[in-house]
Amino acid sequence: MVVYSFYIFDRHTECIYSKSWLPPAPTASSSSSTAAATTTTAPGGPTSDTHPPLPLSTTTAAAAAGTSGRRSAPTASASSAADNDAKLIFGTVFSLRNMVRKLGGEDDAFVSYRTANYKLHYYETASNLRLVMLTDTATLSMRNVLHQIYINLWVEYVVKNPLSPVEHKGGAGVRNELFELGLEQFIRGLM
Amino acid sequence: MASSKASRLGEEVWKTRMDKVNAELVVLTYGTIVAQLCKDFDSDYIEVNKQLDKMGYNIGLRLIDDYLAKSNTMRRCSNFRETAEMIARVGFKIFLNITPTVTNWTSDGKQFSLIFDENPFADFVELPDDGRAQDELWYSNILCGVLRGALEMVQMQVEAHFVSDVLRGNDTTEMRVTLIRYIDDELPPEDD
Numbered sequence: 001m002v003v004y005s006f007y008i009f010d011r012h013t014e015c016i017y018s019k020s021w022l023p024p025a026p027t028a029s030s031s032s033s034t035a036a037a038t039t040t041t042a043p044g045g046p047t048s049d050t051h052p053p054l055p056l057s058t059t060t061a062a063a064a065a066g067t068s069g070r071r072s073a074p075t076a077s078a079s080s081a082a083d084n085d086a087k088l089i090f091g092t093v094f095s096l097r098n099m100v101r102k103l104g105g106e107d108d109a110f111v112s113y114r115t116a117n118y119k120l121h122y123y124e125t126a127s128n129l130r131l132v133m134l135t136d137t138a139t140l141s142m143r144n145v146l147h148q149i150y151i152n153l154w155v156e157y158v159v160k161n162p163l164s165p166v167e168h169k170g171g172a173g174v175r176n177e178l179f180e181l182g183l184e185q186f187i188r189g190l191m
Numbered sequence: 192m193a194s195s196k197a198s199r200l201g202e203e204v205w206k207t208r209m210d211k212v213n214a215e216l217v218v219l220t221y222g223t224i225v226a227q228l229c230k231d232f233d234s235d236y237i238e239v240n241k242q243l244d245k246m247g248y249n250i251g252l253r254l255i256d257d258y259l260a261k262s263n264t265m266r267r268c269s270n271f272r273e274t275a276e277m278i279a280r281v282g283f284k285i286f287l288n289i290t291p292t293v294t295n296w297t298s299d300g301k302q303f304s305l306i307f308d309e310n311p312f313a314d315f316v317e318l319p320d321d322g323r324a325q326d327e328l329w330y331s332n333i334l335c336g337v338l339r340g341a342l343e344m345v346q347m348q349v350e351a352h353f354v355s356d357v358l359r360g361n362d363t364t365e366m367r368v369t370l371i372r373y374i375d376d377e378l379p380p381e382d383d
Contacts, residue, residue: 011344011377012377013377013378013379013380087379090379091379094378094379106267107266107267107269125256125259126259126264126265126266126267126345127255127256127259127344127345128344128345128346128376129256147265150260151260151263154256155256155257155259155260159253159256159257160253160257166249166252166253
């Protein structure tokens, strides 16, 4: 089983947490910073558009690697690409959820969908927190896993954290050490 | 969910999954908060009620997630009557170990009363003897806020207030809860 990435969306439809376990894009060693930015930059985090222009070598290396896939897009657009991914994913699961409810009744919920390359798992709590996980296609239902993440990690480390705000605008309060560590361990334990 | 099933769920969660805290500690802590608010607002009890409701609201916003996690709730209540049963038999049971009675429904099914036979906040409590507290202060008003906050997070806008309190010399402690509306899903912003 391979987990590719994980997203949390709040009831205001904002992506408040995202994490990717994808291997760094295969670029030249000089652009290792590029790969790091692609995998760790969160929506709402510092956007690279505001950064000073990159050294020429890095940009060209990244641009050259750009042909191997959009994951390795040049740094300037890396965070907005991740941002866009999250938006696209939310749009998809939200429409799918609404369609499923229309066809199957208000209580119906979709669990996952699969493409040739990945499987997307979806879990929504009654408080309209949406958890999304992308895995390889052979993975069985992750609904329980997402539920466990909600119960054991989200509620314990984010909701019950007095320093974390109730509304996580821009992901505020979600990226705390215990939550990150717990999630990392939990996912590693599955793989 | 049938009410007996809700009772069993409440009982089980209370027994197996809840961390317990000394009841007297709760009584004294809550009492101290109310007493301090009365002092801070110069015995303006209307304002104290408001502050308690606000504190409860902020508690409710977070407490709902703990409720959903502990009770393993995977789906929404199908109607407001079911919501009322779940509040009384699961919510109050697991957090306060009491089960208020749900009663006095209006015919449209949007308004009900919770009758508290016991109130763990009110042990040893006497309201200030200044001739006003008896008429103005709702000692357990924090509970109204908790319900309002918690239900708002599961897309129900409600209004809750106490209508009688044994501390004031009434026969029962009764809270009235009214469903104002179901809140619609928020839609993602349009792409530009």
